[in-house]
Amino acid sequence: MGAKKLETSAIKSENLRKEPLKLDLEIPENAIEYAPDIRQAGPLHVSGQAELIEEHGGPGGVIEDIRLRAKFGGRFELLCARCLEPSERDLKGEFDLIFRPSSADVRTGEHAISEAETEIGYYEESGLVLEDVVREQVLLSLxxxxxxxxxxxxxxxxxxxxxxxxxxxxxxxxTDPRWNALKDLAESIGQPKE
Ligand SMILES: [Zn+2]
Ligand SMILES: [Zn+2]
Incomplete structure (x- = not known):
């Protein structure tokens, strides 16, 4: 199998024309900024593959979509919803997403992939940025x-x-105002105080 190691994090359609790109990489801590209440606490392992899917979008027009299927897993530090102290958790997930070139969006035509089948995102001419996809998927897995x-x-x-x-x-x-309101009510109808 022509497995290639990912060299840069931007996946370009021209690099997928010959064969799918195998992904097997570790995103280091602090490479991705997630949200104020979550951070990676160790390397995040991502494995899967990116492949090209051609959509024939009308006369002579071929749209090169990138299909990205991958799994991720790693340790994260999240804040407890009650005491707000950091707490470590393993998070993992998998995704199967289609990305269409952002320039192709204006064109209409038959789509090889129906929107209902899978989620569709967009990629810029500079390529699909893997970290952006992973970031969103991690946040969705919380x-x-x-x-x-x-x-x-x-x-x-x-x-x-x-x-x-x-x-x-x-x-x-x-000090709970709802509780006070109940007490006032109880007093006004002549219930004995506790
Ligand atoms: Zn807590
Ligand atoms: Zn107190």
Whole structure:
């Protein structure tokens, strides 16, 4: 098999005309900026392949789409949704995406690939930037609400202390306005106070 190692992170259609490009690489820590609450905590392994798919988009027009299929896996540091402390997790995922040249978008015609079958993205003339694709896929793979541990106690809403590490003396039941409203209601209808 003519497996080639990826030399640059931009995948160009002309490099795929002869054969698909095998991907097997490690993206180092800090190479990709994800979001304020997530960072890579070690190399991210990406393996798969990029291949060319020709779409015949009308008289004489051939659109060179890039199909990128790959898996990724690595260790990440995410912030706990309750106490906001960093917590490490392994994230992995796989994707199968089609990218059309951005210049081809204005043309209409028969598409070899139906939009329903797969997600379609776009690539610039300078090539498809692998890191951009990986970044988006990693963000999509994030859990909705990550907790450092299932019973994380979170932060005190008044003094902001991490209640996993320390206990404070704030009375958090009294300041919840919904709770006060209920108490007022109970008093106004003559219920005894607790
Ligand atoms: Zn936590
Ligand atoms: Zn407190």
């Amino acid at each position: 859990p909705d609400r990550l907790l450092c541990k299932p019973d994380c106690k979170g932060l005190c809403p008044q003094c902001g202390q991490n209640l996993n590490e320390t206990s404070c003396h704030c009375d958090n039941t009294r």
